[in-house]
Structure formats: C-alpha cells, structure tokens
Amino acid sequence: MNSRLSPETAAMRDMVLAFAGRDLPSAADAFDAADFRRRWRLAGKQGLTGATVPAEYGGSGLDAESAAVLLEALGEGCADTGFAFSVAAHLLACLMPIVEFGTNEQKRHWLPALCSGERIAAHGITEPEAGSDTLNLRTRAERQGDHYLLNGSKCFTTNAPVADVFIVQAATRPSGGFFGLTAFIIEAGTPGLRVGRPYAKTGLRGSPTADVYFDDCAVPAGHVLGTEGTGATVFTGSMKWERTCLFAVYLGAMRRVLDDTVAFAAEREQFGAPIGEFQAVSHRIVDMVLALESARLLLFDAARRLSAGEDCDVASALAKLAVTEAAVKLGLDAVQLRGAAGVLDGGPGDLLRDALPARIFSGTNEIQKNNIARALGIGRRRPSPRR
Numbered sequence: 001m002n003s004r005l006s007p008e009t010a011a012m013r014d015m016v017l018a019f020a021g022r023d024l025p026s027a028a029d030a031f032d033a034a035d036f037r038r039r040w041r042l043a044g045k046q047g048l049t050g051a052t053v054p055a056e057y058g059g060s061g062l063d064a065e066s067a068a069v070l071l072e073a074l075g076e077g078c079a080d081t082g083f084a085f086s087v088a089a090h091l092l093a094c095l096m097p098i099v100e101f102g103t104n105e106q107k108r109h110w111l112p113a114l115c116s117g118e119r120i121a122a123h124g125i126t127e128p129e130a131g132s133d134t135l136n137l138r139t140r141a142e143r144q145g146d147h148y149l150l151n152g153s154k155c156f157t158t159n160a161p162v163a164d165v166f167i168v169q170a171a172t173r174p175s176g177g178f179f180g181l182t183a184f185i186i187e188a189g190t191p192g193l194r195v196g197r198p199y200a201k202t203g204l205r206g207s208p209t210a211d212v213y214f215d216d217c218a219v220p221a222g223h224v225l226g227t228e229g230t231g232a233t234v235f236t237g238s239m240k241w242e243r244t245c246l247f248a249v250y251l252g253a254m255r256r257v258l259d260d261t262v263a264f265a266a267e268r269e270q271f272g273a274p275i276g277e278f279q280a281v282s283h284r285i286v287d288m289v290l291a292l293e294s295a296r297l298l299l300f301d302a303a304r305r306l307s308a309g310e311d312c313d314v315a316s317a318l319a320k321l322a323v324t325e326a327a328v329k330l331g332l333d334a335v336q337l338r339g340a341a342g343v344l345d346g347g348p349g350d351l352l353r354d355a356l357p358a359r360i361f362s363g364t365n366e367i368q369k370n371n372i373a374r375a376l377g378i379g380r381r382r383p384s385p386r387r
C-alpha cells in the first residue's frame with residue numbers, strides 16, 4: 001500500500017511520523033490542559049488540526065485518502081493515542097461539517113483559528129438518554145426572534161473541557177425524526193453553556209471528555225449550521241468522515257505496538273531461545289499482522305471511495321468494525337506476548353485500553369452491523385421516533 005503513495009504524500013507521512021514522535025509526547029503524567037494546548041498549537045503549525053479543510057480557510061486541503069495516511073502516521077508516532085484521537089475528532093466531526101454545510105461567512109469566521117491550532121472544537125450529540133438512538137434528543141432549541149434558546153445536556157463530549165467552539169445537535173421539532181434536529185455552532189463562554197468535570201476514563205486518557213449543559217443558552221440564528229431541520233444530515237456527513245478517517249489513528253497505534261512486539265519476540269529468551277522461535281508465539285504474531293493489514297485495506301478502500309465522491313457508507317462501517325476489533329485483539333495479544341511486563345502502564349496494555357472505547361464511539365460496532373445489514377436488504381428498519 002505504501003509503495004503506491006506519491007512522493008509528496010510519502011514525505012508528508014514521514015514528516016508527521018517524526019514530528020509526532022518528537023514533539024507530541026505528553027510532558028505530564030496526568031491530563032494537563034495547558035500542556036494539551038501547547039501540543040495542540042504545535043500540531044496546528046504542522047497542519048494536522050486543519051488537514052482536510054480547504055486552503056482558502058487555513059487548512060491543508062487534503063482528500064480523505066491523504067488524511068488517512070496523515071492520521072495513521074500521527075497514530076504511529078504519537079504514543080498518546082488520546083491526543084491523536086482528540087485531533088481527529090476535532091477535524092472530522094467539527095471542522096468538516098462547517099466545510100460541508102457552513103455558509104461562506106461561517107467558514108471565514110470559524111475555520112482559520114480552528115485550523116491553525118489556536119482554537120479547539122468539540123462535537124455534542126450524545127445525551128444520557130440518547131446514545132445510539134441519536135434522533136431522540138431531549139436537548140431542545142426553541143426559536144425566539146433572532147436567536148434560539150437551548151436547554152438540555154450532552155454527555156461524553158470529546159474535547160469539551162478544553163473546547164473554544166461546540167458543534168451541538170438539538171431538537172427543533174421534538175419527535176420530528178430525521179428532520180427534527182438542527183446543528184448549531186456555539187462559542188465557549190456563551191451564557192447558559194457550562195462544561196462539567198473531566199471524566200476519568202479507562203482508555204484514551206489523553207483526550208479530555210465531559211458533559212455539557214445548556215440552560216437557556218441563547219445562540220444567534222446565524223449560528224445554525226445548515227438550516228433548521230437538517231441536523232441529522234450534518235451529523236451523517238460528519239460520521240462519514242469520522243468512520244472513514246479517524247480510525248487510521250488506530251492503524252498507526254497498532255503498527256507501533258506490532259513492531260515493538262516483533263522486536264521483543266526476537267530478543268526475549270526463555271528456555272535458551274528467543275520466544276519468537278516458539279510456534280505459539282510466531283503464529284500469534286502472524287495473526288496480528290493479518291488483522292492489521294486486512295483492516296488497513298478496508299479503511300483505505302473506504303477513504304479512496306470518499307475521496308472519489310463514491311458512496312462509502314458500507315465501506316466505512318466495515319472499516320470501523322475491522323479496525324476496532326483488530327485493535328482490541330492486537331492489544332490483547334501484545335499484552336500476552338510480553339508476559340507480566342505487558343500489564344505495566346506505557347506498555348501494550350495502553351493499546352487495549354485505548355481500543356475499548358473505539359468499539360463504542362462513532363456509532364457502536366453493533367450499530368455498524370445493523371447499518372450494513374440494512375444495506376444488504378435485511379435487518380430491522382430504524383424504529384419510528386418515540387412520542
């Protein structure tokens with residue numbers, strides 16, 4: 001696959017790999033907002049935080065295929081997978097909806113600082129009562145003259161503790177199904193918007209997550225992204241980007257752990273021989289290679305389709321499934337092959353912990369299977385909205 005990269009794309013990959021390994025390791029043991037922002041600015045200078053945004057708005061104008069190469073290199077170079085995930089979520093779930101659905105004025109207003117690394121974005125749709133069932137939001141947005149009043153809350157919002165801008169989905173027509181949602185761009189610090197305490201998570205600890213509350217939060221009507229009632233279309237568009245490109249971060253993280261595991265199996269001796277000579281070990285490693293390479297082919301196929309403007313719904317769902325299941329399996333196998341050292345912080349157990357949430361966000365793996373089954377003409381149709 002890499003032999004088919006253009007010289008420019010290969011140079012970009014090498015640059016990102018070197019940069020991420022050198023400049024993105026966290027300087028702090030626990031999550032540190034100031035250090036996160038310092039690294040974010042560096043990532044912005046390298047063009048990572050605006051990679052797929054057109055150059056006229058401050059981005060690098062990459063297509064999905066090149067973005068997947070870039071994010072794979074970021075995931076491989078940056079041992080803090082949480083940070084890489086935060087960058088990808090900002091880019092794909094927040095900036096790309098503005099690129100695809102924003103007015104020219106909105107793009108000019110919001111995108112340059114979000115691309116440069118000066119500002120950070122978060123995307124909120126999930127609510128305590130609406131996880132997979134995204135159309136049944138309880139957060140309401142009521143039009144009042146030249147603004148909307150938002151009331152409700154979001155949970156599991158990536159980047160919320162450090163975000164300057166929020167892309168928020170709210171119901172403008174409760175029980176309106178696909179046409180009942182509207183997307184808003186909201187400035188942090190808007191009266192009535194409050195961010196909760198950062199969660200303590202099992203994995204992706206370098207990515208800050210929190211609840212977001214709206215209490216009579218007045219948002220100018222000019223901050224609607226798309227038009228009233230098109231929130232679900234905006235969300236679907238962002239998930240197309242996220243499911244296709246974000247998981248490239250995990251391909252990179254898997255590559256890093258796999259390379260370390262191969263080196264370890266060649267070095268570590270027991271019973272007078274490197275453990276890689278034992279077939280139980282070498283076959284496990286071959287299975288890891290197979291899981292990674294097959295998931296990689298699916299992801300790059302989805303990215304190629306997205307770049308070509310082809311339908312990529314099934315391809316991106318298959319890629320999301322394959323990459324995340326492979327990451328969990330590869331993480332488990334890498335821990336086993338290290339023996340006791342595998343469970344120490346900073347070891348391959350980090351990949352396992354970081355992979356567990358990946359089976360859940362961007363639509364759980366069960367929801368991906370439902371969507372693929374529907375595309376095959378089988379499987380349950382989406383139930384009508386609750387009243």
Ligand SMILES: Cc1cc2nc3c(=O)[nH]c(=O)nc-3n(C[C@H](O)[C@H](O)[C@H](O)COP(=O)(O)OP(=O)(O)OC[C@H]3O[C@@H](n4cnc5c(N)ncnc54)[C@H](O)[C@@H]3O)c2cc1C
Nearest residue numbers: 123124125126131132156157158357360361362363364366
């Ligand atoms: C690290 C992390 C970061 C996240 N970041 C964001 C973010 O930035 N913004 C945001 O809005 N959200 C975010 N989320 C939330 C994420 O999108 C939701 O967790 C996800 O959509 C699932 O919702 P839920 O957790 O409420 O699970 P539920 O929907 O309650 O599902 C529980 C279980 O039931 C299964 N299930 C539910 N319905 C069906 C069905 N119809 N068929 C089969 N199985 C089903 C699910 O697959 C799952 O196994 C994040 C989550 C995590 C873990």
